[in-house]
Amino acid sequence: MTTEAAQSHSTRNIALLSIAQAIGGSNQAIVMSIAALTAAAMSPDQGLATLPVTMMIIGLALGTGPAAFLIHRLGRKNGFMLAGAVAIPAGILASVAVIISSFILFCGALFIAGGAAAFFQQVRFAAADSVEPALKGRAVSWVMFGGVAAGFFGPQLSNLSRDWIPGAPFAAGYLVIAALAALSILVFSQTRLAPTHKPLAGAPSGRKAKQLLRAPEVFVPMVVAAITYSLMTLVMVAAPLAMVYVCGHPASAASGAIQWHIIAMFAPSFVTGMIINRIGAELTAAIGLTLIIGCALAALHGITIDHFNLALVLLGVGWNFGFIGATTLLTASYRPEEAARVQGMNEQLVFGSMAVASIGSGVLLRTIGWESINALAIPFASIGIALLGWLHIRRLHGAEMRSEERG
Template sequence: MTDAPTRTQSVRNIALLALAQALGGSSQAIIMSIGALTAAGMAPNPALATLPVTAMIIGLALGTTPATFLLHRLGRSRGFMLAGAIAAPAALVAALAVVLSNFWLFCAAFFVVGTTAAAFQQIRFAAADSVAPALKSTAISWVMFGGVAAGFLGPQLSTISQGWVPGAPFAAGYIVMAVIAVVTIGIVSLTRLAPAHKPQQGAPQGRPLRVLLSTPAIAVPIVGATVSYALMTLVMVAAPLAMVYACGHSPAEASGAIQWHIVAMFAPSFITGAIIKRIGAHLTAAIGLVLIVGCAIIALLGLSVAHFNLALILLGVGWNFGFIGSTTLLTQAYRPEEAARVQAVNEQIVFGTMALASIGSGLLLQLIGWQSINILAIPLAALAILLLAWGDITRRRPQPAE
């Protein structure tokens, strides 16, 4: 932005983007609630029931880099509006696929929805760059707090709309997603977001990508965000399968555990920004990873519903601290002319790894079991904690003049 935004403008942007995040998250929650159930009724093989959700995650991973550069070329508000304009018809195609019982069309629609989600995942960067510097961590945490509403709203909408289309259970849920996309377009149109940095002819282009990625201030938060997201996805996806098929708990108990996990992922955002201001982003992210280690330890201590609930709550809070802390660190590390490249690489690494974790979670559950997955999470989280500590030590050292 040419001029620093006023506090009123900053608060307006945060509120509108938090609402957009809540609506976008509701669509994702609808997919997670009924995607596999919908596919199970029309898949050529029951083993393919999770393929549409996998297609969405792959679309998300592949769409991160194009989405980043699109947002920087068109401007964030118009870029988010374009994503909503693509998501709405894609959701309607998913509903049509359910009516026609066309499994492969359903998968294709989910893939397109995933590519649009890649744009909305970057709302947190838009919030951080569109507020006064002192409000960056607050902006990120409040926008992420919109996910609390999504955790409750999405599953409720999918349940309420289940029988709206006669003969096609769950089809109406995807029509609701299309409506949500249209409403989101209207909300984003009211924002006044920071324009993407467009250097003039002859202006500095920023450091080369290889230099950026070898800079601890950039590499460390990328690793922190990646490990936080990957471990959260790995454990979250495996947990309901382990509860129902390995431990004999009911699907309702598994759904309850996941719902509380989603709430735990986003509810701490109300205070995460204040915590970062008080103790710093490095320590906040490290505490998040310690909580993920705590999740694994609780999971190893027992297989009751209470153990799963507590483990998944710790996992959600740990992801929140680890991901928001790392994102805050990253937004403080690059120059304006470097934003598009750094954000694109960060998103590609984070969500590409998330896709691999999601796809591999069920396979690992079958090969090594629930408790072994949690054992695997402990050293990975510990390595990321050590890396964050090294990054903080490096930051505190006197830097040579450029």
């Protein structure tokens, strides 16, 4: 394949994966916009309003290992199409649960949806593994840029479909999730992704899990990604409930704040890859964690709608820089034969911590309040910044040592 043909092939795949990311992101945006509000009307206790979202995240966390295994066993395209096939009945079940007001069934449906979402989280790795090393950061950021459409369409679709089924507010939104999942199958069917690595018998299988976790270039990006995602989840899940039930703002304002948050999560992806190429993934991720600290400070400053909007926009941009920076660092830390192992461990850590944050979000909002939740974000983000600084210094020291040895 010529260089020009290879570039055209890569561009086509990245474009399709960006569309797929928009579809998957729209589904998650719908859930994040309305699931807690939907559950509040069904749950036996207000403190359990975030439980369905938590069940989705638990499903995502538990599904990451099997998702990585199936994608590498079945091939990327087939694995992603399987995810769409699983998400369709999950959306339908969630809608039925709302109609019959079954809180338990609703939690179960979102758990299944989370399992399907675990596959979609691998889209960024599919993009990174399909391009030259120098283009990994840009490929990841362009695919993540598909989430901008999710920021627009997800909350809008949830608002638009709110009253489509009389007597069951928000029920139709979950049918929209099923329809989008069907559309994702069509999109993935048109991709021609790089084949997954299938080692031959007797071929090196790479480092074992314990060896990988002891390598700073592996575990630091994993920890930073986990901190970034869990802090984003902690604040984002609590925000709609805090706006509506604590601060008395209308539900439309909460949906609007989440919409701007999701747009802020993905819109910077247009330039994140270029920023990483210019200043490095470590500094980019550190800037992201600094912006999350800025989110906490904005939330601590006031509880007006503008304060919520500003905090959630800073949170979104911070997540983008932190997560894409950490992902880019991670994709450069392993060999091809280690890809499935590293990616599976990373997803389990990231989304396991995300599940803990989601579980704690509703409980902490009820027990210690919105301001205290944001105050908790500051020390954790600072730990992530310190780890990135340590990794950077370690890399510089290693480069100096190699230079001296060559001299």
